[in-house]
Amino acid sequence: MIQKSNIDIKKQDKLIFENVYFSWPGQEKFIIENCNFSIVEPGLWMLLGKNGCGKSTILKLIKGILQPTNGKIKRPDNLSMVFQNPDHQILMPTCGSELILNIKENISKKEIHEKVNQVLIDVGLKGFLKRPVHTLSGGQKQKLAIASALISKSNFILMDEPTALLDEFSQMQIIEIIKSLTDKPYQPITVLWITHRLEELIYADKASKMINGKFSVWQNPNNFKEK
Secondary structure (H helix, E strand, C coil): CCCCCCCCCCHHHCEEEEEEEECCCCCCCCCEEEEEEEECCCEEEEEECCCCCCHHHHHHHHHCCCCCCEEEEECCCCEEEECCCHHHCCCCCEHHHHHHHCCCCCCCHHHHHHHHHHHHHHCCCCCCCCCEHHHCCHHHHHHHHHHHHHHCCCCEEEEECCCCCCCHHHHHHHHHHHHHHHCCCCCCCEEEEEECCHHHHHHCCEEEEEECCEECCCECHHHHCCC
């Protein structure tokens, strides 16, 4: 993990799974089995696995959509999620109105304007304040979804295969934006990035692999390169 200065790790920013099992009601087979892991510091954490291995179930457990059959989950207080398809989460007609919708603080109009413009700059959408959402490309919509998560003051973001529907150029833009946000010297964020693409692992600080509902320990991403 890259060492970052000026980091204040709050207890509520940690994600911890302790002996977590999950099975659907009425079924004996566990989809998630004896899952133990923790994410306790900022960085880009990648979870690798094929479709059907249990990655989506892990995300639903983290978000609290599902509850474990056994075990305990300690979740960050302010948790956001970026979906594979940004159309599933963008609600407002313009970039500016979408971001304002996600501001949770009681602040002045001037402060709102400053925050919105700054977060647009952070994700590479400078000047997009009044841009209609329907005119955005897929990559630009994904940037807007990331901006919405950031402006909500979330320090922990879940990303469910966020580059899966994008062209190669947009894929690189999204992952480089996230990497820059997790590597900031001041107030870096934490991202759990779900993927099945080995080529994305070069950007990770730590990586793990899911196979049939079982979770490997966090380790150097180079350990997962194809041989």
